[in-house]
Amino acid sequence: MSQIILIGISAWLVVFSISTVYAEEIFISIPQGDHTQQLKTVLEWYVPINHDVEIGDTVTWKNDDITGHTVTSGKGIGFLGDPKTDKAQPDGYFDSGIILPGKSWSFTFKEKGFFEYTCTIHPWVERSITVLEPGIDVSKNIRISYATITTIAIIMISIGIAYAIVKTRQKRAEKSSG
Numbered sequence: 001m002s003q004i005i006l007i008g009i010s011a012w013l014v015v016f017s018i019s020t021v022y023a024e025e026i027f028i029s030i031p032q033g034d035h036t037q038q039l040k041t042v043l044e045w046y047v048p049i050n051h052d053v054e055i056g057d058t059v060t061w062k063n064d065d066i067t068g069h070t071v072t073s074g075k076g077i078g079f080l081g082d083p084k085t086d087k088a089q090p091d092g093y094f095d096s097g098i099i100l101p102g103k104s105w106s107f108t109f110k111e112k113g114f115f116e117y118t119c120t121i122h123p124w125v126e127r128s129i130t131v132l133e134p135g136i137d138v139s140k141n142i143r144i145s146y147a148t149i150t151t152i153a154i155i156m157i158s159i160g161i162a163y164a165i166v167k168t169r170q171k172r173a174e175k176s177s178g
């Protein structure tokens with residue numbers, strides 16, 4: 001019985017270690033009309049303001065608009081900001097430079113955190129990427145990292161091995177006494 005549990009846990013571990021190796025590529029559209037300040041709220045209905053990714057994932061932005069845009073980390077000017085007087089505040093973490101219509105640009109996130117970005121040409125654009133530890137979403141608010149799963153699995157394997165050793169010793173003791 002304990003052998004079956006051990007095999008099960010080992011298989012589970014292998015599956016999870018494989019899935020951490022394959023980082024994903026996430027595609028985000030720079031929507032058509034993004035150069036129009038008046039469309040900001042409307043466009044956010046179909047391009048979410050925030051995207052959750054995992055460490056190691058690559059995000060590719062594709063410019064589906066008719067003018068050039070940038071994907072620049074930092075703060076925009078806010079909904080009520082005036083692009084004539086206010087400017088975006090890049091923080092230097094990433095900057096695509098101008099992405100022409102139809103072109104794409106990618107960035108691989110190697111550290112976890114919350115990263116806001118804007119467009120230096122259209123600074124009312126304010127979106128973000130949340131980089132999470134690789135893991136599994138248990139619910140909307142709970143996320144278990146692979147590190148936690150691995151720790152639990154190692155503890156369970158240790159218990160399984162200890163149980164198997166005790167059982168084997170018991171059997172030997174029974175044989176020698178009987």
Ligand SMILES: [Cu+2]
Binds near residue numbers: 119
């Ligand atoms: Cu833009």
